[in-house]
Amino acid sequence: MGTFKQELFARPLAVINVGLHAFAESVAAQGGAVLDIEWRPPLVPHLRHTASGLDMDQANARAVRRINDGRPLLVGMGLAGETIPAFHKRLILHSGPPVTWERMCGPQRGAVMGALVYEGLAKDEDEAAQLASSGSVEFAPCHHFGAVGPMAGIISASMPVFVVRNETFGNLAFASQNEGLGRVLRYGAFGPEVYQRLRWMRETLYPTLCEAIVHLGSIGTPIDLRVMISQALHMGDECHNRNRAGTSLLLRALTPAILRTCPDQERAAQVFEFIERNDHFFLNLSMAAGKACLMPAEGIEGSTVLTVMARNGTDFGIRMAGRPERWFTAPAGIVNGLYLPGFSAEDANPDIGDSSITETAGYGGFAMASAPAIAKFVGGTPQDALETTEAMYEICCAEHQHYTIPALNFRGTPLGIDVRLVAETGILPRLNTGIAHRKPGVGMVGAGVLRAPAACFQEAFEVLRHDCSPRAE
Amino acid sequence: MGTFKQELFARPLAVINVGLHAFAESVAAQGGAVLDIEWRPPLVPHLRHTASGLDMDQANARAVRRINDGRPLLVGMGLAGETIPAFHKRLILHSGPPVTWERMCGPQRGAVMGALVYEGLAKDEDEAAQLASSGSVEFAPCHHFGAVGPMAGIISASMPVFVVRNETFGNLAFASQNEGLGRVLRYGAFGPEVYQRLRWMRETLYPTLCEAIVHLGSIGTPIDLRVMISQALHMGDECHNRNRAGTSLLLRALTPAILRTCPDQERAAQVFEFIERNDHFFLNLSMAAGKACLMPAEGIEGSTVLTVMARNGTDFGIRMAGRPERWFTAPAGIVNGLYLPGFSAEDANPDIGDSSITETAGYGGFAMASAPAIAKFVGGTPQDALETTEAMYEICCAEHQHYTIPALNFRGTPLGIDVRLVAETGILPRLNTGIAHRKPGVGMVGAGVLRAPAACFQEAFEVLRHDCSPRAE
Known part of the structure; x- marks a missing residue:
């Protein structure tokens, strides 16, 4: 065993890190090659029915059917x-x-x-x-x-x-x-x-x-x-x-x-x-077009599918089909981007805009696999684009019937972000976006990619959980 | 050994066939799964210099530089x-x-x-x-x-x-x-x-x-x-x-x-x-555009790069940069295609058209990896499209400097079909094409893909070989 350990650590390490990102960081800091897999054991229960007995899966199926039919x-x-x-x-x-x-x-x-x-x-x-x-x-x-x-x-x-x-x-x-x-x-x-x-x-x-x-x-x-x-x-x-x-x-x-x-x-x-x-x-x-298609899903009781993701540069907010009036918010994130000449990350305002309606409706960042050339605008590689789409299937409850990705053999795009799946997998929606200067009056400074903040999903999930088992609280 | 053989043949076979296609056909005929790999051992010598002492690789480098510079x-x-x-x-x-x-x-x-x-x-x-x-x-x-x-x-x-x-x-x-x-x-x-x-x-x-x-x-x-x-x-x-x-x-x-x-x-x-x-x-x-870019490579002595691939529906012809006046021909091939309603393979004329100038110039069928959605028009799958491009790198002596494929991380398209590489690998250029009705007066019946015929490449290679070693003939 001692010999094995000596041999192991005498060689350059190639590490697959599953879960907590901090471990991967420490290996990378020591010059090791790390494949960082975004995963956490589900620490949350799988919610199936609302307190009033509605089947959330069925409600979500109705919601995505309405989105697909738009x-x-x-x-x-x-x-x-x-x-x-x-x-x-x-x-x-x-x-x-x-x-x-x-x-x-x-x-x-x-x-x-x-x-x-x-x-x-x-x-x-x-x-x-x-x-x-x-x-x-x-x-x-x-x-x-x-x-x-x-x-x-x-x-x-x-x-x-x-x-x-x-x-x-x-x-x-x-x-x-x-x-x-x-x-x-x-x-x-x-x-x-x-x-x-x-x-x-x-x-x-x-x-x-x-x-x-x-x-x-x-x-x-x-x-x-x-x-x-x-x-x-x-x-x-x-x-x-x-x-x-x-x-x-x-x-x-x-x-x-x-x-x-x-x-x-x-x-x-x-x-x-x-x-x-x-x-x-x-x-x-x-x-x-995305907004027009998502609106008919608003108000489907029991649905945990998002109908809105939007940012004002201060807060990131989401709304669920089953609770269309309520915003769940968290501080807007920092974009990992490419900058125009003369600008850097220090000039960047946090994530801003309603354009994340595209991701909510099953395209945009969720369909990055369709757009390998976007790497030239938002950074990353075509492989990153492919992996982004693959990851988004994990948190969506359906695939789009009309929007397909040739490179994935015409598979439908990931559609219907389910707050429960986000909570269970710990995988956050990915967006791509332009970047505005943080001061008024300046304008565009770059474009990039980021993940939605976890806190608004956690809050939404807590509300769902509370509603599922009122007696247990 | 007997036991191993018994076990082996008791299971469904998954065969990787390297080389002669006929073996793959016999396995497939018996219901086996076959991955048919297009490869033959190089039965031909690697030609490096013409009889007059010209370095073919250098000549080809000049030819593709001129094509790239167009x-x-x-x-x-x-x-x-x-x-x-x-x-x-x-x-x-x-x-x-x-x-x-x-x-x-x-x-x-x-x-x-x-x-x-x-x-x-x-x-x-x-x-x-x-x-x-x-x-x-x-x-x-x-x-x-x-x-x-x-x-x-x-x-x-x-x-x-x-x-x-x-x-x-x-x-x-x-x-x-x-x-x-x-x-x-x-x-x-x-x-x-x-x-x-x-x-x-x-x-x-x-x-x-x-x-x-x-x-x-x-x-x-x-x-x-x-x-x-x-x-x-x-x-x-x-x-x-x-x-x-x-x-x-x-x-x-x-x-x-x-x-x-x-x-x-x-x-x-x-x-x-x-x-x-x-x-x-x-x-x-x-x-x-392809023709305009290929013309300046015509006449570069010693170059074995193609400047023309073209078909008249009867013959398929190629011309090499080093011998721009000479056509090497073979019977035009049959297209493996998708047919318009009411038509079938029986209606199809053999391969026809100058549009294979696109493949000769480094795009068309050679850049199929850029166009996964083309599968809907010419048949096959997006994976086939990717593999076609990958295979074409094997018979090209360069990559295009201006034409890149995002899905391959912006790799240049395969450019400069080298008759020697075709002869050495046995890999034939792939084309995609429309299909005409074989009778005059009718029109289009479909679209599909095919390989260039081997015979014109064999003839061209024989001429090159003859020119390389006149004393040995």
Whole structure:
């Protein structure tokens, strides 16, 4: 035995670490090769029935059936104030769970300030900050209005929004138009170039797209976002941080209609170019499609499947189908990313944006295996992308019927994040995301990947457990 | 030993067959599971120097460096008769190695007949067949004119062609416009709908695209096909039988220029729609780009790298960089494919078309690992696609510097098919391809995969061997 030990430790070690990450770290610190397997023994009971006797598995099966059955069509556009029910001029929607101005992170504050100037409610950013802190502006999560916004996720009354109708269930979802990368409002930037772009998007982009979308509806061929996402997943997108194929397919579907409705050929060319130059343009539609499909699962009693994961840059929040009104939150995580030249991790705001609706709906980070080339944008390797998808099957109770991954022999994407499976396996949902500068007014600094924080899942699980066995507490 | 044998044969066998395929067949016939590994012991010597003392490896390194350095730009269009040097009104170019009317396969005959009617040289297909057999029409391979054509590959004087210039070396390559799928000339179909489409492509599509292409050149942003192919390979295309991404990227690049040059917005919409509805539109440009890049390797003495693989539906032909004038041919192979409803293998013509220029240039079937979703079009599984690419590295002497495969951690595609490596390993180049009906006038019946025939490689290798050791013969 002594000889064996001597021999063992005389050789370079190749260690497989199962479970506690700290062990792997100590081996790695000593220069050993470590394969770190994310696993913990289930320390929690398997919950099967609610106190009222509902079978959670059956409830979850109903929830994912409704998500799978969703058919999100792009049916129109409008200004938020005239289109999203119960909107008003002093309402500012933001990404993530509810947050006050005081707790709001830098980029979200920056975007709020920019939106107030854009709306003409403040003459400059300083006045906007005063107004925002005065209590005379109402802040609410996009998700409370059936909407989603990437990064800061700001939607104000005179911003145009896409209208996506879930044809199967009739519900509507809304999302803003994507501005592009760099110094843009959703990354917390403000200033003349930001307002000028937003005005062009309202005065030129929006009416042009709106007429084309209405035209496509009138001739019976509205854009089917489910088909588009499904094709994009076969073209190297995961439809969160890689949308080059989705944006291409959108242009293919929209352009003939733009050409038949836009009276000005040069305007049509400019609209085409604006979208063509921004491979992320499809993101907001991918998000609205996900939101439209998840909404019909909200309120299915006993379901432990997530219908929302969203971050405001301060908190990460989740909502379950069985408790659609309640947010479970935890501090937003730090993104492990690639940075633009001149920026580093020190500049990074914590995780932010509603775009994690894509992961919740079964694509985005969950479909990374479809998008090996995304490694160039968010870091890691194509193998990491494959392993991410494989891991997500462990915490999902179903596979998507319409979204498949060619590299996995056309297996459906992991769908239906089950809070119980997260608690039992200790495997946390993986997201990929853009990274905003932590100060207001700056903008994008990078992109990367991270795991959802454990605490909000633990809290949700505790509530489920409490509800399962009230007599045992 | 007896006991072992008894035990062995009492169990279901799982056999790994290395080498001769016939053994695997006999095991499979008896219901055994067989993994058939394509391998033969090298029965041929490794050739290193020509009789004149040239180092073949060095010559091949020069050849692939020239291929890698090629930068194919889409610079213009024109009618073949006015654009391709030495063209004349009674010249018909076809795919593959040289072939007479008498030996010409059905779909190529059909396409010739159609082209003669389209050119106004015959009043109907019967008269066209008589004219074609009369000796008063000259037939020549596209490849003899720096051109490439998919399937039947017919190019006649008044057909428009794309002009691709290899910016690094200055040479030009030409390809026709893609007609779409179904009843189209290149699959051997003829008749009023075929001519009507060809006329529209000449009178409407061609001038519209040509003006846009010239405009892009005049503002200093010609379409860089190398960049486009490189991106398409990251978007699930292999740029031979899957061109959905390439076609999308082409539309993105062309449309603003079309809108700024086309005086008629409805015409622009129709042109956009024609391309949008044909995911194969990019194929002909992908082929011309490959041809443009391979041409500068022609004539590098001592190089055993292929610069051409092409089929006319009767013969499969290859040409080597070191002997660019000589065709080595063998009977065209049978495609293992998926068939359109109503058709079967009995309807299939043997392998046909110049589109195998894509494999020769390092993509197409050689980059199948980039395109797992192609399994839905040509059959097989995503795993087969991966293994095809892996196998092709065995017979290539280099990897492409600009074309990479995300799923293989951005490894360059297999580039530079070395006749010596094919002879030594017995591994034959894999192609994927459309399938034409074997009778003239019908059209497309399916798509599939196959291996190049061994005989032309054996003949080429014998010539190399003879040249290496003249004294030993």
